[in-house]
Amino acid sequence: xxxxxxxYCPCLAASPHPPPPHLPSSTYSFHPLHNLFFCEECDAxxxxxxxxxxxxxxxxxxCLFEVPSASVRAEKNRCARNCFHCPNCRNTLTxxxxxxxDDGDARMSPIVSSTLGEPPFFLYCNHCRWDSAExxxxxxxxxxxxxxxxxFEDSAPESLEFERLKEHFEPFLRASSSSSSALHSAAAxxxxxxxxxxxxxSALARDIPGVGKYNPLSRSRAGRDKHAHKxxxxxxxxxxxxxxxxxxxxxxxxxxxxxxxxxxxxxxxxLEQRWVSSxxxxxxxxxxxxxxxxxxxxxxxxxxxxxxxxIKPEQKAQSVRYKIKLVAANYLPxxxxxxxxxxxxxxxxxxxxxxxxxxxxxxxxxxxASAGALLAGKTYSFHLAFTNPLYDPIxxxxxxxxxxxxxxxxxxxxxxxxxxxxxxxxxxxxxxxAEAWEYEDDEEVMFGLEEDEGDLDGMGRQQRDGRSKTxxxxxxxxxxxxxxxxxxxxxxxxxxxxxxxxxxxxxxxRSDDPDGAxxxxxxxPSRSHASSKAPxxxxxxxxxxxxxxxxxxxxxxxxxxxx
Amino acid sequence: xxxxxxxxxIHSKAVVCQDVELKGDITIGAGTIVHPKxxxxxxxxxxxxxxxxxxxxxxxxxxxxxxxxxxxxxxxxEIGCRVESPSIGSFNTVSARARVHHTVRISSHCVIGAACLxxxxxxxxxxxxxxIYGPAAERRVWSGRGRVQEADLRRKHAxxxxxxxxxxxxxxxGDGA
Numbered sequence: 001x002x003x004x005x006x007x008y009c010p011c012l013a014a015s016p017h018p019p020p021p022h023l024p025s026s027t028y029s030f031h032p033l034h035n036l037f038f039c040e041e042c043d044a045x046x047x048x049x050x051x052x053x054x055x056x057x058x059x060x061x062x063c064l065f066e067v068p069s070a071s072v073r074a075e076k077n078r079c080a081r082n083c084f085h086c087p088n089c090r091n092t093l094t095x096x097x098x099x100x101x102d103d104g105d106a107r108m109s110p111i112v113s114s115t116l117g118e119p120p121f122f123l124y125c126n127h128c129r130w131d132s133a134e135x136x137x138x139x140x141x142x143x144x145x146x147x148x149x150x151x152f153e154d155s156a157p158e159s160l161e162f163e164r165l166k167e168h169f170e171p172f173l174r175a176s177s178s179s180s181s182a183l184h185s186a187a188a189x190x191x192x193x194x195x196x197x198x199x200x201x202s203a204l205a206r207d208i209p210g211v212g213k214y215n216p217l218s219r220s221r222a223g224r225d226k227h228a229h230k231x232x233x234x235x236x237x238x239x240x241x242x243x244x245x246x247x248x249x250x251x252x253x254x255x256x257x258x259x260x261x262x263x264x265x266x267x268x269x270x271l272e273q274r275w276v277s278s279x280x281x282x283x284x285x286x287x288x289x290x291x292x293x294x295x296x297x298x299x300x301x302x303x304x305x306x307x308x309x310x311i312k313p314e315q316k317a318q319s320v321r322y323k324i325k326l327v328a329a330n331y332l333p334x335x336x337x338x339x340x341x342x343x344x345x346x347x348x349x350x351x352x353x354x355x356x357x358x359x360x361x362x363x364x365x366x367x368x369a370s371a372g373a374l375l376a377g378k379t380y381s382f383h384l385a386f387t388n389p390l391y392d393p394i395x396x397x398x399x400x401x402x403x404x405x406x407x408x409x410x411x412x413x414x415x416x417x418x419x420x421x422x423x424x425x426x427x428x429x430x431x432x433x434a435e436a437w438e439y440e441d442d443e444e445v446m447f448g449l450e451e452d453e454g455d456l457d458g459m460g461r462q463q464r465d466g467r468s469k470t471x472x473x474x475x476x477x478x479x480x481x482x483x484x485x486x487x488x489x490x491x492x493x494x495x496x497x498x499x500x501x502x503x504x505x506x507x508x509x510r511s512d513d514p515d516g517a518x519x520x521x522x523x524x525p526s527r528s529h530a531s532s533k534a535p536x537x538x539x540x541x542x543x544x545x546x547x548x549x550x551x552x553x554x555x556x557x558x559x560x561x562x563x
Numbered sequence: 564x565x566x567x568x569x570x571x572x573i574h575s576k577a578v579v580c581q582d583v584e585l586k587g588d589i590t591i592g593a594g595t596i597v598h599p600k601x602x603x604x605x606x607x608x609x610x611x612x613x614x615x616x617x618x619x620x621x622x623x624x625x626x627x628x629x630x631x632x633x634x635x636x637x638x639x640x641e642i643g644c645r646v647e648s649p650s651i652g653s654f655n656t657v658s659a660r661a662r663v664h665h666t667v668r669i670s671s672h673c674v675i676g677a678a679c680l681x682x683x684x685x686x687x688x689x690x691x692x693x694x695i696y697g698p699a700a701e702r703r704v705w706s707g708r709g710r711v712q713e714a715d716l717r718r719k720h721a722x723x724x725x726x727x728x729x730x731x732x733x734x735x736x737g738d739g740a
Contacts, residue, residue, distance in 0.1 A: 099711040128696040129705035
């Protein structure tokens with residue numbers, strides 16, 4: 001239960017102000033910094049909820065083969081080489097040859113230098129020792145196994161039926177996708193659809209008996225369009241009658257019978273083992289087939305408003321690097337929150353447990369737990385450490401966001417807020433990021449000289465800070481590109497719940513690069529603008545939510561020492 | 564309880580590194596390899612290890628019972644496993660960090676998967692070709708296909724270690740030698 005901080009992405013809300021943090025729904029608007037992107041063009045934070053995701057390539061996670069997107073469909077989204085999952089434990093399978101004929105006494109055989117296996121090859125799981133010979137799958141050659149297996153898959157009745165269905169609806173899908181994409185492009189210019197997504201969305205929006213149709217105004221026209229199309233297609237006749245077909249899967253009398261005569265659990269394939277297969281699989285665990293490994297995709301993400309790429313992985317499946325990477329961590333200062341009194345308590349606990357392990361352990365635990373907690377009716381200081389990722393120093397100003405009362409929460413409004421937060425009001429500097437901080441020690445002195453009186457004050461108080469509970473507001477510590485500031489929170493006597501508040505962080509940075517070389521570092525939205533005027537101060541602000549932890553009600557804390 | 568009397572009988576062809584912890588009455592058969600930092604405790608009764616076994620680093624073999632703990636041939640005890648079963652057959656594998664309680668007797672060709680806990684309350688004997696795997700220590704029976712190749716691999720493994728370990732470790736000899 002360490003204190004945490006999350007950053008706000010305004011994509012869900014209409015107003016630029018974040019929702020009050022005590023609402024459970026507010027968590028959807030806040031994200032950890034490492035999950036956020038930053039669009040240079042829009043000069044805005046983007047999160048995974050608002051970015052547009054595109055597939056930039058498919059690959060097999062096992063053999064790392066990059067599958068061209070054309071063959072992905074033909075291979076049914078699974079690896080078409082020699083990669084298989086164990087149907088029993090989902091480990092990867094290996095191809096092994098069969099044993100040479102056993103002469104009975106393995107003991108006596110000399111240390112055979114190289115026993116080459118014999119032709120019938122099969123798939124073998126190193127983890128649970130499942131092998132494909134158990135289900136009657138063996139191969140004459142150890143290569144091209146997927147192709148050999150896919151033949152089985154493709155000749156399955158379900159698969160053939162599905163192929164026929166696809167053929168049947170092909171003309172209809174083509175027609176509906178073209179009409180709906182035309183509609184979309186007319187209605188909303190920034191929604192980009194390709195035929196596949198359009199087809200998928202129209203499939204999702206179709207009528208399902210017993211399910212209320214989701215039909216917003218923008219869709220109604222498209223829906224009517226489709227109804228018109230629906231009449232054009234002829235009725236589909238299935239290849240085999242499902243009821244009469246001898247397909248041994250999908251429930252029915254045979255399965256009931258099997259379940260009645262069940263003797264051991266392991267005869268039944270577990271749900272986990274069955275639902276990864278594409279078609280309805282039989283209940284018998286003895287029927288499990290090796291599964292080709294599903295492909296994975298690398299995705300690139302775009303800004304929803306300007307469509308610039310925010311992140312794009314390298315094409316190669318082996319590579320874990322990115323061609324384009326505009327992550328918020330490179331633009332916004334990283335903030336970490338800590339409660340000095342809790343840290344001190346933890347330190348103390350560690351030290352005392354190390355000294356006298358058994359005797360004091362229990363009492364210290366109790367003590368530590370209460371020492372690290374936030375007690376109602378008390379005042380605590382907290383530290384915010386700002387780390388500057390930019391190559392220029394920044395000036396940071398903090399402001400506590402006004403509690404915006406939700407319309408429904410009028411009852412709460414009459415009550416006093418459970419806590420009050422004081423943040424340092426004067427702006428403070430955070431030094432620039434440099435690759436190497438060999439001169440770390442000098443840095444403090446250097447910045448000490450340029451500091452204003454507010455900072456000196458902070459430095460002066462720093463000495464006391466470690467031991468006693470000082471009410472520090474302002475800069476506590478400075479090193480390299482990190483500045484730690486202190487704030488305090490005053491809890492009322494009847495405070496409950498979590499200490500959570502929104503904080504507006506604005507920072508001023510200099511965008512003084514005459515050439516556009518380091519623009520990505522300064523994060524300026526307007527390239528031409530930046531190059532025309534040399535030293536220019538820019539401002540960027542963002543909201544965060546600070547969560548200091550749970551408030552321990554007074555009663556409990558009073559009882560604690562008695563125990 | 565009487566104090567534990569140390570009595571080590573190590574076959575001249577066994578490779579037992581100096582840095583192993585042995586306690587009690589222990590017999591180690593021909594061609595068996597005990598890596599450094601392995602532990603073999605014969606607390607109550609003696610331990611007899613057959614030939615061609617491989618006992619890797621950090622493996623712990625304990626006999627808590629009065630009777631002799633017999634370990635067969637060509638078993639592999641991987642890194643950090645702990646085995647207390649009173650009898651073990653041949654060609655078994657106990658994977659890394661697995662734990663086998665003293666209530667379990669292991670027959671032959673069994674595999675205890677990595678980090679599996681085999682701690683039944685009542686005494687039981689693992690059937691031949693039993694495979695225990697996964698976080699929930701699920702069980703199944705191995706068909707035995709690939710058994711010859713595995714035995715072969717085990718022998719080659721032991722052969723290699725017999726050659727390499729003495730080059731980098733001091734060896735321990737039995738009391739008789």
